[in-house]
Amino acid sequence: xxxxxxxxGPLDYGKSPWLILFGLVTFIxxxxxxxxxxxxxxxxxxxxxxxxxFTTKYYAKAWNDxxxxxxxxxxxxxxxxxxxxxxxxxxxxxLWLWRFRFPAKSAVEGVMVLPIVxxxxxxxxxxxxxxxxxxxxxxxxxxxxxxxxxxLFSVWPLNLGAITAAHIAFSFPFVAVVVRARLAGFNRxxxxxxxxxxxxxxxxxxxxxxxxMLPGVIxxxxxxxxxxxxxxxxxxxxxxxxxxxxxxxxYSLVRRGVSPDINAASTVLIIITLVATIIAMRMQAPxxxxx
Amino acid sequence: xTSPIISIxxxxxxxxxxxxxxxxxxxxMPNEFFALLGPSGCGKTxxxxxxxxxxxxxTGDIIVDGQNMEGxxxxxxxxxxxxxxxxxxxxxTVRNNVGYGLKVTGVAADEIAPRVEEALEMVQMGAMAxxxxxxxxxxxxxxVALARALVKRPKVLLLDEPLSAxxxxxxxxxxxxLARLQQVIGITFIIVTHDQDEALSMADRIAxxxxxxxxxxxxxxxxxxxxxxxxxxxFIGKINLIDATVSGTSKAGVTCLAKGLGRVVVPHEGTxxxxxSLAVRPEKLTLSDKAPSSDTDxxxxxxxxxxxxxxxxxxxxVTCADGLELAVNVxxxxxxxxxxxxxxxxxxxxxxxxxxxxxx
Ligand SMILES: Nc1ncnc2c1ncn2[C@@H]1O[C@H](COP(=O)(O)OP(=O)(O)OP(=O)(O)O)[C@@H](O)[C@H]1O
Ligand SMILES: [Mg+2]
Numbered sequence: 001x002x003x004x005x006x007x008x009g010p011l012d013y014g015k016s017p018w019l020i021l022f023g024l025v026t027f028i029x030x031x032x033x034x035x036x037x038x039x040x041x042x043x044x045x046x047x048x049x050x051x052x053x054f055t056t057k058y059y060a061k062a063w064n065d066x067x068x069x070x071x072x073x074x075x076x077x078x079x080x081x082x083x084x085x086x087x088x089x090x091x092x093x094x095l096w097l098w099r100f101r102f103p104a105k106s107a108v109e110g111v112m113v114l115p116i117v118x119x120x121x122x123x124x125x126x127x128x129x130x131x132x133x134x135x136x137x138x139x140x141x142x143x144x145x146x147x148x149x150x151x152l153f154s155v156w157p158l159n160l161g162a163i164t165a166a167h168i169a170f171s172f173p174f175v176a177v178v179v180r181a182r183l184a185g186f187n188r189x190x191x192x193x194x195x196x197x198x199x200x201x202x203x204x205x206x207x208x209x210x211x212x213m214l215p216g217v218i219x220x221x222x223x224x225x226x227x228x229x230x231x232x233x234x235x236x237x238x239x240x241x242x243x244x245x246x247x248x249x250x251y252s253l254v255r256r257g258v259s260p261d262i263n264a265a266s267t268v269l270i271i272i273t274l275v276a277t278i279i280a281m282r283m284q285a286p287x288x289x290x291x
Numbered sequence: 292x293t294s295p296i297i298s299i300x301x302x303x304x305x306x307x308x309x310x311x312x313x314x315x316x317x318x319x320m321p322n323e324f325f326a327l328l329g330p331s332g333c334g335k336t337x338x339x340x341x342x343x344x345x346x347x348x349x350t351g352d353i354i355v356d357g358q359n360m361e362g363x364x365x366x367x368x369x370x371x372x373x374x375x376x377x378x379x380x381x382x383x384t385v386r387n388n389v390g391y392g393l394k395v396t397g398v399a400a401d402e403i404a405p406r407v408e409e410a411l412e413m414v415q416m417g418a419m420a421x422x423x424x425x426x427x428x429x430x431x432x433x434x435v436a437l438a439r440a441l442v443k444r445p446k447v448l449l450l451d452e453p454l455s456a457x458x459x460x461x462x463x464x465x466x467x468x469l470a471r472l473q474q475v476i477g478i479t480f481i482i483v484t485h486d487q488d489e490a491l492s493m494a495d496r497i498a499x500x501x502x503x504x505x506x507x508x509x510x511x512x513x514x515x516x517x518x519x520x521x522x523x524x525x526f527i528g529k530i531n532l533i534d535a536t537v538s539g540t541s542k543a544g545v546t547c548l549a550k551g552l553g554r555v556v557v558p559h560e561g562t563x564x565x566x567x568s569l570a571v572r573p574e575k576l577t578l579s580d581k582a583p584s585s586d587t588d589x590x591x592x593x594x595x596x597x598x599x600x601x602x603x604x605x606x607x608x609v610t611c612a613d614g615l616e617l618a619v620n621v622x623x624x625x626x627x628x629x630x631x632x633x634x635x636x637x638x639x640x641x642x643x644x645x646x647x648x649x650x651x
Contacts, residue, residue, distance in 0.1 A: 189378035192345050195365045196372045197392030197443065207395070211382045 034270065041263035059268075062261040071249035072265065075229055078160050078245060082167040082228040087221040089168065090175025091213075097176070098183040113177060115170045124237035127166045131238060159243055166238050167228040174227065175220030182216025215283040222280035226273045294357065296321045296479050297342065297447060302351035304337055311337040312349065313503035319447075319481065319496075324473050326490040327483045329500035330526070335483040336375075338500075339449050342481070343372045356446050371440035372449040375456075377432045379424045385411070385435050386420040392443045410442035413472065430461050441476065450482040454489060466493055487527050491515065499523050515572075520651045524570050531576075531617050532649075533569040545648055551615025555589050557646045568649045574620040575645040578607060578630060583640040590640035591615065598631045605631055609639050 044055040062068055097109055115123065186209070194204040232247040239248050246269065253262055295318035304312040311334045319325045327335045340346040342353055344365035353360045355369055371392070380388050390407045398406075411417045414434035424432055433453060440448055453469070454462045470493050473480045484490050490497045491511040498508045499522075507514065507523045518524035521532055535549035544558040549569055557569065583590050593611035605627065607619045617639050621627045630637065 187376060187378065189374045189376050190380060192365070193372070193374055193378035193380075193439075194391070194395075196343055196345065197395065197439065198366045199391075199395040200366060203395045207391070208380060 037263055038267050038270070041260055041267045043260060043263075046259065058260040058264040062265045062268075065261065067244070068246075068249060068253075068261070068265060071244040071246045072268075074160060074244060075246035078164050078167060079225050079228040081160070081164045082171060083221050083225040085164075086168045086172040086224040086228075087175050087217060090172040090220055090224070091179050091217050093172070093176040094179035094183060094213075094216075097180055098186075113173050115173045116177070120170075120231075120233040123166075123170055124234045127169070127234060128237040131162055159240075162240075163235055163238050163243060163245065166234050167224075167231060170231075170234060171224035171227045174223050175217075178220040178223060179213055179216040182213050182219075186212055219280040219283040222276040222283070226276050226280075230269065230273060293321060295319055295354075296323075296356055297481075298352070298354040299338075299342075300352040300354070302338065302341060302349060302353060304334070304341060304346065304349035310503045312341065314351075315500075315503075315505050316351075317498060317505060317508055319479060321479055322477050324470065324480045324493060324495045325482070326494035326497045327481065327500060328487060328490040328497050328526075329485065331485060333500045334503040335485070335500055336451055339372070339451055339481065339483050342447070343370055343449055344368045345372075369446040370449055371443050371445040371447075372451065373433075373436045373440050373453050375451045375453070377436040377456075379427075379432050379435050379439070381424050384421050384423055385416060385427070388424070388435055389439045389442050392439060406442055407438075410438040413441065413475075414438045429456055430465065433457070433465070437472075441472075445478065447479045447481060450480065452483055452485070454484075455486070462489075469493060491527070499526060501526075517647065518570070518649070521568050521570070521649050524647070524649060529573050529618060531571050531573060533571075533615065534566065535569050535648075536566050537564045537648075544643070547648075551611045551613035552589060552591055555643065555646075557589075557643050557648055559648045563648050563650055565650075570647040570649050571641055571645055572620075573606065573618040576617065576619040576639050576641045578609070578619055578621055578627075578637045578639055580630060580635070580637055582638050587643065588640040589643055589646065590638050591617065592636065592638050593617065595631065595633055595635045595637055598633065607631060609637060611639070 039051075041058060042054050042056065043051055044057070045052040093112060097105070097112075102108075190208050190212070191204055194208045195201075199207065230247055231245075232251065235245050236248055236251070239245060244252075246265070250262055250266065253259070297319040299318070300316050302312055302315045303310065313334070315338060327338060329335055337346055341349050342355075342360075344360065344363060344367075358369075360368060380391065383391065386407055389410055390403050393403045393406060407420075408417065411420055414437050416431065416434050416438060419427065419431065424435065427435065433456075437453075450469075454465050457465060466489060469480070469482075482490075482494065491514075494511060496508060496510055497514055499506045499514065501522055507519045509517075514523065514527050518527060518530075524530045525532065533549050533552065535547040535552075535555075537545055537547050538554070539546045540562060541556075544556050545563050546554065546556050547567065547569065549555050552569075555569070582592070591609075591611040593609040593615075595607055596610045596616075597608040599606040599608075600623075603623060605621045605623055607621050609617045609619060611617060619639055621631065
């Protein structure tokens, strides 16, 4: 019988040189493109090929590109509007699923997460089909008494409404899932204790339930913010000529070659997303205070 | 004659497939320290929660201080509860936790502060008022839960196994502390416990529950010395139960034919017939290596099967004729030293008046 001298346990991955190497390669493959993107946004050259020295002029160039800035502002506006609405709807959904028992509850919970699992491209097509129907229907009013309706929705930021609505549709389930998970850890005795001490339903909600689920709500909000900010597929299907978002704009620019000012703008977007994600993860980390 | 602070009348609560509380009726007097005692799942918590108004849809009447609680929601009842998990709000400081019940019911802020201070002093938590619950030990958290309920000045304080999460030493300390608090504040306490020592040492009266029903309500001493049934006798402390058949009743008592003992005469009030149990507490028995001189004592010869040593006392198990097993509590004094050996032949004896006849 051969005796293995290895002292490595089955879960001691850290001791295997091959596994360490594998991990390193994975890590590099994942992050090298991003690192390069950021590095070359500071490169003093028109092409992303060789390093010619440090500069921030492409940040200035991106900043002075009116259409790029407009797309960026559009993206931020959509993200903020989407976050506010998706957070409210998502939180309400989570509370509703947590609080009440009703027939086919598990079916509802399943259907609710569909937007998370449905391929984005399908969502995009679906939204496009819906919008063109609604558009046709609305055009019927062009001369009617609610003509002002169409006028109203061509004014900024209401002209972003179509994209925002689509973003809300795919991001609120994320909020609901995060808040629902947080609520699952809620000890019902807190609620009972509150009522026992004389608080009404509403007082209990505001003073006990809401503070408990707040980290989940904030995490969900930041999640929907980042989702909305960098969404390309669904936005691509719903954006009109007047309503460019940053990812769509970048896509159209890249087709004419990648210039460093796109690197610069992308870096800004990465940083915004990164900060939001870090805050979201902090908020979701199980806190010590749950006992 | 004072009127009861709480009257429970025919209270029943059913869950699908189980009757959690089964037609329970009893009264609790003002200032009483009342314990609900029983094995796990016997409905203690359910009954307590019904009094608090957290469990609705039961039947029967719960009357608190003359007012029927039917339809009164939990937040309007003059009772407060200390939860088994304490349920101290994690996002509030100790002070805000204690003040919560006053704030939500609209007590003026300048009245809240001194009352919170007073309640915290009462449970000796004044020094930790600004801490968050995660900076407290289990025992301290429990004091906060206690202060939070007491600050409301309830007519009745309900405690659901308040000490079960504490270690043995602290539990003993808190038992004394709870008893002291109850005397100082002078309100009624209803405590749920499955620990009979806890109930015996703290409560004025104890209701022994089983399968949703109340089997006996009595003071600790009566419950221990004069249990009404095998179940209560067995649940409260340890007891030897000996099968016997009644063969006659005379002035001297009831004559029975008992397993392993033969014919014995036991003093007994009232009558008894058929098959019964003779019950005798282990500490009433004495062991000796000679047959007892007094022929009035009940005695059995047997062999020591096992000795469990507890420091001050030993629990000795003696196997007698007919397969009768007797448990005997022996003080570990010098007399016992040479006697307690496995396999040794001994006589276990006790006075007939220490024997109870249990018919159910
Ligand atoms: N929400 C519920 N739904 C269904 N059955 C329940 C529910 N709550 C309690 N029961 C049942 O009612 C019975 C009494 O439960 P209860 O919690 O009152 O017991 P307990 O005496 O407090 O026990 P323990 O000492 O273990 O806390 C048990 O059989 C339990 O399974
Ligand atoms: Mg219980």
